[in-house]
Amino acid sequence: MRLVRVEARDLHPNCSSYEREIAFKRLFATFKKAVTDAGILHDYKEHEFYESEGRKKRKKKREAEVQRLKFKLRENFPNRKTDKKDNR
Numbered sequence: 001m002r003l004v005r006v007e008a009r010d011l012h013p014n015c016s017s018y019e020r021e022i023a024f025k026r027l028f029a030t031f032k033k034a035v036t037d038a039g040i041l042h043d044y045k046e047h048e049f050y051e052s053e054g055r056k057k058r059k060k061k062r063e064a065e066v067q068r069l070k071f072k073l074r075e076n077f078p079n080r081k082t083d084k085k086d087n088r
Contacts, residue, residue: 004034 008027011020035041051059 004031004038004040006031006034 006027008023011023015023
C-alpha cells in the first residue's frame with residue numbers, strides 16, 4: 001500500500017473560519033489528487049470482491065486481445081483528422 005501525506009500550510013492559529021475553510025478545500029483537493037495519482041482507489045476497487053485465479057487469467061487475456069485489436073485498427077486506419085486536413 002502506498003502512503004500519501006498531505007499537509008496544511010500557511011495557516012496561523014488566529015485565522016478566520018473563512019480562511020480555515022479555504023485551507024481545508026485546498027488541502028482536500030490536494031489529498032484527492034495524491035490518492036488518485038497513487039492509485040489507492042483503483043487498488044481498493046480491485047480488491048473489493050474476490051476474483052478467482054482463472055477469472056483473473058481470462059480477464060487479462062481478454063484485455064490483451066482488446067489492446068491487440070486496437071493496435072491493428074490504429075495501424076490500418078491512420079488518424080482521420082490529419083486525412084481530412086490534407087483533402088482541403
